[in-house]
Amino acid sequence: MIKDKLDLKIIKFLKENSRASYAHIGREIGLSASAVGERVQRLEDTGVIKKYVTIIDAKKMGFSVSAYILMSIDSKHFHHFMDTLESFPEIEQCSRVTGENCLIIKVVVKDSDHLQEVIDRLTPYGNPSTQVILSDIIANSSKIID
Amino acid sequence: MIKDKLDLKIIKFLKENSRASYAHIGREIGLSASAVGERVQRLEDTGVIKKYVTIIDAKKMGFSVSAYILMSIDSKHFHHFMDTLESFPEIEQCSRVTGENCLIIKVVVKDSDHLQEVIDRLTPYGNPSTQVILSDIIANSSKIID
DNA sequence: GATGAAACTCTGCCGCC
DNA sequence: GGCGGCAGAGTTTCATC
Numbered sequence: 001m002i003k004d005k006l007d008l009k010i011i012k013f014l015k016e017n018s019r020a021s022y023a024h025i026g027r028e029i030g031l032s033a034s035a036v037g038e039r040v041q042r043l044e045d046t047g048v049i050k051k052y053v054t055i056i057d058a059k060k061m062g063f064s065v066s067a068y069i070l071m072s073i074d075s076k077h078f079h080h081f082m083d084t085l086e087s088f089p090e091i092e093q094c095s096r097v098t099g100e101n102c103l104i105i106k107v108v109v110k111d112s113d114h115l116q117e118v119i120d121r122l123t124p125y126g127n128p129s130t131q132v133i134l135s136d137i138i139a140n141s142s143k144i145i146d
Numbered sequence: 147m148i149k150d151k152l153d154l155k156i157i158k159f160l161k162e163n164s165r166a167s168y169a170h171i172g173r174e175i176g177l178s179a180s181a182v183g184e185r186v187q188r189l190e191d192t193g194v195i196k197k198y199v200t201i202i203d204a205k206k207m208g209f210s211v212s213a214y215i216l217m218s219i220d221s222k223h224f225h226h227f228m229d230t231l232e233s234f235p236e237i238e239q240c241s242r243v244t245g246e247n248c249l250i251i252k253v254v255v256k257d258s259d260h261l262q263e264v265i266d267r268l269t270p271y272g273n274p275s276t277q278v279i280l281s282d283i284i285a286n287s288s289k290i291i292d
Numbered sequence: 293g294a295t296g297a298a299a300c301t302c303t304g305c306c307g308c309c
Numbered sequence: 310g311g312c313g314g315c316a317g318a319g320t321t322t323c324a325t326c
Binding site: 015055066089097134 | 147277278
């Protein structure tokens, strides 16, 4: 768990650049590298730090279209759908939201043909309503700390 | 830009753990540390790798409620709203989607009071429709590569 | 908990292939 | 473009406070 402001400062640095070295963070916040390392270890162990990930430009990987798909899953298919979710590599996010078996799904696909194919694969489970993303104005920049 | 399968393998490792060392990645994929370093440098320079970030458990930071807010911004306020977006630290994602000035916004807040306050601050710009997130089934796991 | 020192590992740069 | 080697920097562990 988080103990003090130094923990918050460390988290702030790692959120902005997860490859920042402990030595570098330590210099910035006035702590030795080993102290930073120990704190990060504790934050990892207690689950405050969940993962270090790299953000890739999907467009440069040939995935040019993103979309939100809102759908209410037929209750008879709900559990089965949850099991098959993993078979959709196009799904980047999937949140269950308030409303009867309502999901908000974010997909990343190559092109509109690919989007259509994904929608067709989802349709047996409910009635997907799709909104194509024109631009990401803010992307994953949780400013919880500031 | 991406050149070959080795680049893809490197990206795959870094997506899973952005703190993996070049030496470690090199050992896994059969390349020297310096070769991995050069490739990563190129991927960063060409914008394929956008950022290294750390995923923090929002609940452990005291932010227990997340929600999607769908809204269509009044056209007269649209530009002004875009400028004030940055003043909402609660907004984790904001995407412009198809439909007239339509936005899908993901917010992370402390509790329902805090959610209400955010909604009240958004209301002057349009008519926010809110769906509280019950659970994140898939979160930011773009499996574009596999 | 933080520190500093020691042992180990990684990174960045080089010339070479 | 990749490799090996090297110097400098970073990490990890541990005794000490």
